[in-house]
Amino acid sequence: MKVVLIGSGNVATHLGIALKEAGHQILQVWSKTLLHGKVLADILHSSATDDLTKIDQEGEIYIIAVKDDFISEVAAGLNLKHQILVHTSGTVSLDQLAAHADRCGVFYPLQTFSKNKSIGFLTVPVLVEGNTQEVGEVLFTLAGTISNQACEMSSEERSVLHVAAVFACNFSNHLYALSEKILQDRGIDFNLLKPLIAETAAKIQHYPPADVQTGPAIRNDLLTLARHKELLNNYPDLKDIYEILSNSIMRSK
Amino acid sequence: MKVVLIGSGNVATHLGIALKEAGHQILQVWSKTLLHGKVLADILHSSATDDLTKIDQEGEIYIIAVKDDFISEVAAGLNLKHQILVHTSGTVSLDQLAAHADRCGVFYPLQTFSKNKSIGFLTVPVLVEGNTQEVGEVLFTLAGTISNQACEMSSEERSVLHVAAVFACNFSNHLYALSEKILQDRGIDFNLLKPLIAETAAKIQHYPPADVQTGPAIRNDLLTLARHKELLNNYPDLKDIYEILSNSIMRSK
Numbered sequence: 313m314k315v316v317l318i319g320s321g322n323v324a325t326h327l328g329i330a331l332k333e334a335g336h337q338i339l340q341v342w343s344k345t346l347l348h349g350k351v352l353a354d355i356l357h358s359s360a361t362d363d364l365t366k367i368d369q370e371g372e373i374y375i376i377a378v379k380d381d382f383i384s385e386v387a388a389g390l391n392l393k394h395q396i397l398v399h400t401s402g403t404v405s406l407d408q409l410a411a412h413a414d415r416c417g418v419f420y421p422l423q424t425f426s427k428n429k430s431i432g433f434l435t436v437p438v439l440v441e442g443n444t445q446e447v448g449e450v451l452f453t454l455a456g457t458i459s460n461q462a463c464e465m466s467s468e469e470r471s472v473l474h475v476a477a478v479f480a481c482n483f484s485n486h487l488y489a490l491s492e493k494i495l496q497d498r499g500i501d502f503n504l505l506k507p508l509i510a511e512t513a514a515k516i517q518h519y520p521p522a523d524v525q526t527g528p529a530i531r532n533d534l535l536t537l538a539r540h541k542e543l544l545n546n547y548p549d550l551k552d553i554y555e556i557l558s559n560s561i562m563r564s565k
Numbered sequence: 566m567k568v569v570l571i572g573s574g575n576v577a578t579h580l581g582i583a584l585k586e587a588g589h590q591i592l593q594v595w596s597k598t599l600l601h602g603k604v605l606a607d608i609l610h611s612s613a614t615d616d617l618t619k620i621d622q623e624g625e626i627y628i629i630a631v632k633d634d635f636i637s638e639v640a641a642g643l644n645l646k647h648q649i650l651v652h653t654s655g656t657v658s659l660d661q662l663a664a665h666a667d668r669c670g671v672f673y674p675l676q677t678f679s680k681n682k683s684i685g686f687l688t689v690p691v692l693v694e695g696n697t698q699e700v701g702e703v704l705f706t707l708a709g710t711i712s713n714q715a716c717e718m719s720s721e722e723r724s725v726l727h728v729a730a731v732f733a734c735n736f737s738n739h740l741y742a743l744s745e746k747i748l749q750d751r752g753i754d755f756n757l758l759k760p761l762i763a764e765t766a767a768k769i770q771h772y773p774p775a776d777v778q779t780g781p782a783i784r785n786d787l788l789t790l791a792r793h794k795e796l797l798n799n800y801p802d803l804k805d806i807y808e809i810l811s812n813s814i815m816r817s818k
Binding site for chain 2: 322379380381403422423424425426429431435436437439461463469471472473474475476477478479480481482483484485486487488489490491492493494495498500502504505506507508509510511512513514515516517518519520521522524525526527528529530531533534535536539540543544549550552553554556557560561563564
């Protein structure tokens with residue numbers, strides 16, 4: 313398909329590369345920062361603009377990959393006729409695009425993207441939704457060209473999935489960061505934790521996470537819990553997190 | 566070395582297998598539940614007992630791998646002379662063994678063990694500590710026979726490492742479990758999150774976690790944060806966790 317990318321951040325970059333590699337043509341990249349747009353356009357053998365009024369009208373699909381709060385604003389500036397307009401957000405409803413395009417939808421790749429780390433897109437679930445059956449089918453087919461895990465999902469279900477993803481991904485990563493901070497303050501090498509982090513994530517590929525819970529809270533090891541809280545006395549924020557999560561684990565038994 | 570294993574849980578099982586595979590001899594397995602001891606002893610071509618007074622005195626090293634709260638009790642029952650006595654806990658101090666053996670130490674494999682999932686022990690950091698330099702060296706050498714990541718560490722540092730491991734591993738796994746619960750209640754397949762979980766853990770093998778933080782909190786995406794909290798209205802406990810971790814991420818910027 314002929315694709316116009318609206319955005320030049322992590323999602324736009326990885327999605328653009330995956331679409332390009334699958335044989336689609338990236339007509340143009342829009343970014344509010346022209347330099348960022350040009351960097352991505354170069355990678356995609358495309359051109360860049362920072363002016364919404366100069367968006368190429370020859371595209372078949374316009375993919376908005378900007379911060380959730382700006383989706384409506386950008387969509388309003390696009391002035392499309394019958395081309396398909398989609399956003400890539402896990403949380404924003406399809407309705408937010410309906411005022412700006414006859415044919416609209418959602419094209420949500422469920423993955424955590426970092427600019428400098430390449431991704432095997434084939435295993436990334438892509439959740440699609442169209443405002444009509446026809447659009448839904450086009451998006452499902454497009455998703456199938458870059459992923460083995462294309463799947464139609466309503467806005468409501470997608471937002472539940474997104475909350476769950478925040479717990480599983482964003483919060484876990486933050487816990488990794490907190491553990492690194494605890495170690496750094498004492499001059500202990502964070503590398504020691506890496507095999508543990510890898511194994512914890514590997515386990516749940518095959519076992520329900522609740523079944524493989526380990527640690528002092530699930531063992532009701534009150535002595536260790538008390539010692540840990542004492543060790544965190546200098547970190548009141550971390551102590552609160554330690555308590556709320558340990559209590560949640562104990563309740564889950 | 567000639568090893569006596571005190572315990573038959575996850576740590577005893579994986580450690581026993583790794584030691585056996587490295588050519589050490591497991592003389593005996595003690596377990597308070599004789600059947601559990603026999604199951605492990607069978608795997609290790611060893612014998613089992615549930616009677617501390619019948620512990621084989623021919624061992625060179627006695628490895629206690631029981632719940633932290635029982636370490637002292639079990640150590641007191643052993644009645645060793647000059648054999649080395651170690652525990653495998655991240656949190657319990659070496660001092661707790663000093664009253665029960667002249668030569669004592671800690672042999673702490675930093676990994677999350679589940680009974681039915683095998684582990685490549687070579688990459689598991691094994692943190693050792695001896696009450697004398699001689700014991701420290703014996704333990705370091707023993708650790709080096711099963712792991713490429715043997716390292717001496719004091720009780721104090723080890724307990725900091727253990728707290729950090731609870732954040733990085735136990736708490737992350739619990740967040741996976743919570744995300745599965747959120748999805749299950751709405752009939753959405755938890756498998757959709759598995760590539761995301763794998764990538765989140767894979768990323769930090771190469772990047773500092775704080776540098777690859779994604780999600781609404783780090784983007785200060787207030788609209789999404791508000792929507793997510795609304796979606797969690799029926800889960801007051803999860804809403805609390807969502808708030809405390811999102812606030813912590815926002816403060817970390």
